Amino acid sequence: MKNRFILSLSLVSVLFLSACGGKKEAEEEKEKEAPANAVEALQQFANKAKTMHNKEAVDPVDFRKLKELLPEKAEGLNRTEATGEKNGAMGFTISQAEARYSGDGDASAHVEIFDTGGVAGISTMALAAWSMADIDKETATGYEKTTKREGYKGYEKYDNQNKSGELNVLVADRFVVNVNGNNLSVDQLKSILGAIDLDKLSGLK
Template identity: 50%
Template sequence: MRTNLNWLWTGLLPVMLLAGCGSKEEEEEKEKKDEESVSTLGAVSALKEMASQAEEMGKKGPVETVDFRKLKELLPSDADGLARKEATGEKNGTAGFTVSTATGKYGNDDNSENIELAIIDGGGSAMMIGLAAWSMLEIDKETENGYEKTTKMGDNKAYEKYDNASKDGEIAVLVNKRFIVSAKGHGISMDKIKAALEDIDLDKLADVK
């Protein structure tokens, strides 16, 4: 009887292992399909939101952007201890839509650490859809080299991306549904990039007209 039982177990074991493998493979395939479905639904939802926002902004018509000189005034004289090397501004437009931009470049003596701060006013127009598409998405990605995600900075939607190897990173914030404030850094920590962006008074920016 013991011999017969041993044969029985010997015969059943491969079957059980195969069944277990099949079940695991099926589960993995199901999880993959579920993830794809969630990703597809997220993309569709984002596209619908973009279309809705574009339609709403289109109804308002062209909005005059603020003078870029007012935006330049909000650029700090230093970015978390890095001296300002340059400050520029410009206003461009087409078909009645304009964008005002102020940019400040900051760095140490040998420029091995540098940050660029930018303030953009899209006038709350449909053009903002392209400039800040991330504001309508939910992103959360992490790799061995860094991460990318959407988050919040106060009450404002924000986007972050950082590479640990190169120490390159950026953060952007949407203020009052019309201003985009961004900080891009090279050879520097994300904490310092964030601190540099915080040197810009976002509350004051929201009230600029």
């Protein structure tokens, strides 16, 4: 996770620097419009990065509160492990809770909940860069797309051939929930995500 965080952060830093020029009014208006091309899409990404960077810093919640939201059972799977920690890297502090689940037929799932807290804007971008993009892609065996889950921005990726996929959601611009599964249908993955009370997560302090 730390390597993914650092690599994503490097990309975000480049995009953020590209957003420093221009008038604020023009940027806000442009964010409301659908991008006409890849250049505009990149600029909108950078504008969003700048906005999130300016968000007020808050302390991450105790990871034990995040662990309480991880269900003991989900879609017929039993929780086999639940852990949590608060750690920092490059000046960023994050609370994290995760659980692993297993069931019949080698079915398994891994659920993570992050509170990006401290410097919410940049650390959120590092963990959920998809939240600032519009994705809709199909492959020979599956798809990936950005979507909405209970009113929150989400990301969905699934491979029909391998019966594996992931669901991600960004809550209150600071909490990131990731659900990864193997030998599970996409509906089962959605059911696992649905077992997490996202509204309660949103209200944690």
